Amino acid sequence: MSAxxxxxxxxxxxAAEDTGAGxxxxxxxxxxxxxxxxxxxxAQLSRARVARIPxxxxxxxxxxGIMIMMRGVVSGGGEAEYxxxxxxxxxxxxxxxxxxxxYFGQLRFSGGLDHYATLPVPPAAVVLGAAAAYASxxxxxTMVTAVFGCLLFxxxxxxxxxxxxxxxxAGAALSGLGAACGLLAPRPELATxxxxxxxxxxxxxxxxxxDRMPEAVRFARDxxxxxYGVEAYARTFGxxxxxxxxxxxxxxCAGVGVVSLAVATWAYRRAAVR
Amino acid sequence: MCAVRGLTKTYAAVRxxxxxxxxxxxxxxxxxxxDIRRGEIFGLLGPNGAGKSTLVRQLTxxxxxxxxxxxxxxxxxxxxxxxxxxxxxYLGQESSALDELTVALAAETTGRLRGLDLRRARxxxxxxxxxxxxxxxxxxxxxxxxxxxxxxxxxxxxxxxERPLLxxxxxxxxxxxxxxxAVWSAVDRRRAEHGTTVLAVDRRRAEHGTTVLxxxxxxxxxxxxxxxxxxxxxxxxxxxxxxxxxxxxxAGEVRVELVWRENAPMQVPEVAAxxxxxxxxxxxxxxxxxxxxxxxxxxxxxxxxxxxxxxxxTLATPSLEDVYLALGxxxxxxxxxx
Ligand SMILES: Nc1ncnc2c1ncn2[C@@H]1O[C@H](COP(=O)(O)OP(=O)(O)OP(=O)(O)O)[C@@H](O)[C@H]1O
Ligand SMILES: [Mg+2]
Numbered sequence: 001m002s003a004x005x006x007x008x009x010x011x012x013x014x015a016a017e018d019t020g021a022g023x024x025x026x027x028x029x030x031x032x033x034x035x036x037x038x039x040x041x042x043a044q045l046s047r048a049r050v051a052r053i054p055x056x057x058x059x060x061x062x063x064x065g066i067m068i069m070m071r072g073v074v075s076g077g078g079e080a081e082y083x084x085x086x087x088x089x090x091x092x093x094x095x096x097x098x099x100x101x102x103y104f105g106q107l108r109f110s111g112g113l114d115h116y117a118t119l120p121v122p123p124a125a126v127v128l129g130a131a132a133a134y135a136s137x138x139x140x141x142t143m144v145t146a147v148f149g150c151l152l153f154x155x156x157x158x159x160x161x162x163x164x165x166x167x168x169x170a171g172a173a174l175s176g177l178g179a180a181c182g183l184l185a186p187r188p189e190l191a192t193x194x195x196x197x198x199x200x201x202x203x204x205x206x207x208x209x210x211d212r213m214p215e216a217v218r219f220a221r222d223x224x225x226x227x228y229g230v231e232a233y234a235r236t237f238g239x240x241x242x243x244x245x246x247x248x249x250x251x252x253c254a255g256v257g258v259v260s261l262a263v264a265t266w267a268y269r270r271a272a273v274r
Numbered sequence: 275m276c277a278v279r280g281l282t283k284t285y286a287a288v289r290x291x292x293x294x295x296x297x298x299x300x301x302x303x304x305x306x307x308x309d310i311r312r313g314e315i316f317g318l319l320g321p322n323g324a325g326k327s328t329l330v331r332q333l334t335x336x337x338x339x340x341x342x343x344x345x346x347x348x349x350x351x352x353x354x355x356x357x358x359x360x361x362x363x364y365l366g367q368e369s370s371a372l373d374e375l376t377v378a379l380a381a382e383t384t385g386r387l388r389g390l391d392l393r394r395a396r397x398x399x400x401x402x403x404x405x406x407x408x409x410x411x412x413x414x415x416x417x418x419x420x421x422x423x424x425x426x427x428x429x430x431x432x433x434x435x436e437r438p439l440l441x442x443x444x445x446x447x448x449x450x451x452x453x454x455x456a457v458w459s460a461v462d463r464r465r466a467e468h469g470t471t472v473l474a475v476d477r478r479r480a481e482h483g484t485t486v487l488x489x490x491x492x493x494x495x496x497x498x499x500x501x502x503x504x505x506x507x508x509x510x511x512x513x514x515x516x517x518x519x520x521x522x523x524x525a526g527e528v529r530v531e532l533v534w535r536e537n538a539p540m541q542v543p544e545v546a547a548x549x550x551x552x553x554x555x556x557x558x559x560x561x562x563x564x565x566x567x568x569x570x571x572x573x574x575x576x577x578x579x580x581x582x583x584x585x586x587x588t589l590a591t592p593s594l595e596d597v598y599l600a601l602g603x604x605x606x607x608x609x610x611x612x
Contacts, residue, residue: 024347024348024349025347025348025349025361025438027349027357027360027361028360028361028388028389028435028437029360029388029389029390030360030389031386031387031388031389032389035386035391035392036386036387039382039383039386039387040383040387042379042383043375043379043380043383046374046375046376046379047374047375106370107370107371110368110370111366111367111368111370112368112369112370112371113371114331114334114336114364114366114368114371115366115368115369115371115372115384116371116387117335117336117359118334118335118336118358118359118362118363118364118366119359119384119387119388120356120359120360120387120388120389121359121387125387272336273335273336273337273338273355
């Protein structure tokens with residue numbers, strides 16, 4: 001079985017090159033990146049609205065439940081900030097990592113990618129459009145979780161706006177990973193499994209306060225991109241947060257996002273032509 | 275407009291895992307050569323597993339052939355698979371990419387991804403949905419539609435953003451008998467007024483010279499819709515001609531179908547002799563006979579002991595299915611008459 005080198009699919013080719021004697025017909029228009037990204041985004045958001053609202057409820061209830069359970073465990077203050085922040089970001093992980101890897105896994109194995117692959121749309125538009133839709137779909141759940149957590153633990157609500165930056169950045173990183181898992185997994189069950197494992201890791205390593213973790217676990221925590229989203233939000237509860245660190249955490253999310261979305265785009269292109 | 279030469283594709287063998295048997299290597303496309311002319315409705319007919327989808331997936335740039343060439347409107351699709359998307363519209367056997375969208379959004383999004391701007395995409399969407407009679411269900415998600423409606427909605431999406439070549443993989447399948455009947459009668463009923471699957475294709479052809487490559491295993495569809503048809507069997511093209519031309523090959527024959535109540539009366543020597551030439555499917559025997567042989571066979575089974583055992587019989591002129599069998603097609607029950 002042969003795969004098309006990624007460069008072949010990506011290279012923009014003038015309409016009638018090397019086809020001999022100039023008898024090649026004119027090609028139809030190519031869909032441009034931003035309009036097609038917007039179209040995919042809109043379609044995916046409507047899909048998510050129809051099919052995923054119950055799942056968003058699940059994700060939100062899960063996070064709320066975790067916070068209620070953790071109330072008996074953590075001593076308040078700094079630890080509570082991690083719990084609330086972690087529980088909020090878990091909503092993003094649930095949707096962006098878990099559901100998106102599942103979606104792309106199923107799309108690929110059911111032959112659904114053929115639909116996109118036979119349209120003249122840039123691969124990045126399909127991957128970014130879906131990732132952005134899934135990420136923005138998590139905003140309400142994340143907000144509800146954060147507000148509930150702050151009220152529960154008596155934390156201030158003034159820094160809630162930070163989530164408006166954390167959700168898209170952590171969302172980019174996690175949905176890129178999710179999409180890449182879905183598109184690279186050799187079987188759809190594995191795609192689902194990978195997404196769920198990632199989401200479990202985000203859950204376990206995200207909501208527990210890091211001070212209580214053993215060294216090895218803390219190292220694993222540092223490897224997880226969602227951690228930096230958790231850190232960024234958790235840092236801003238204090239009276240005078242260190243904005244440089246916050247920005248640093250967000251930059252890590254953004255960096256991972258760029259890389260993972262690039263990998264996912266490459267994986268899409270690879271999966272589209274077999 | 276579309277020239278295929280020496281196209282070959284083999285699916286690699288899969289080794290069995292933990293007791294599960296592996297699958298052997300399958301040559302799904304075997305040295306296929308085709309020429310599709312501009313403006314014609316060209317069909318690929320063959321039973322399940324004949325390699326129809328594998329073949330069209332190579333023509334649409336979705337799959338790399340192991341060997342051979344595909345040229346569409348002067349473009350080399352093997353070397354530049356990404357160009358296929360700008361020449362043709364493809365309706366695959368799967369709709370999973372569109373399942374959760376509404377009919378209108380599926381058509382509009384597909385149009386936008388085919389390079390139309392928002393206004394054009396919406397205008398064409400409305401025109402196509404009207405044309406296919408889908409406007410009343412435009413707001414419903416594909417998943418909640420019947421199989422037939424869903425297939426029609428996917429067909430609508432394939433039509434938004436016109437292309438000189440339409441590649442349709444079994445556009446009318448996936449429907450239960452009731453839905454299928456409903457769709458065909460709806461097609462008939464609307465043929466004159468609104469436009470239908472078939473009429474839409476016809477109109478497009480007249481105005482724009484659209485060429486259609488249609489995959490089917492339905493012989494009635496093949497006979498009524500197609501200009502020319504390639505019969506595919508185990509990855510090979512075993513014949514390619516007009517439906518009438520193909521039927522010429524078995525013109526001297528009559529199809530006789532016998533259905534026995536329980537068992538065939540093998541004690542009647544003429545019946546035992548007929549069995550040698552019959553294709554059996556349970557209680558049903560299908561025979562292709564010369565006219566005088568057919569007359570004799572009918573005389574046999576409508577008299578005496580044989581008649582008591584007979585449930586039903588039909589005589590018919592041969593269909594493309596008989597052509598397929600006459601050509602040595604391996605699958606005995608693969609083609610659908612409906
Ligand atoms: N991904 C695959 N891996 C291995 N073998 C495959 C694969 N897809 C198809 N095949 C095999 O290749 C052959 C041709 O399959 P194909 O899907 O092209 O048939 P088809 O004519 O489209 O059948 P249908 O009428 O059922 O759609 C079959 O024997 C099938 O089992
Ligand atoms: Mg098929």
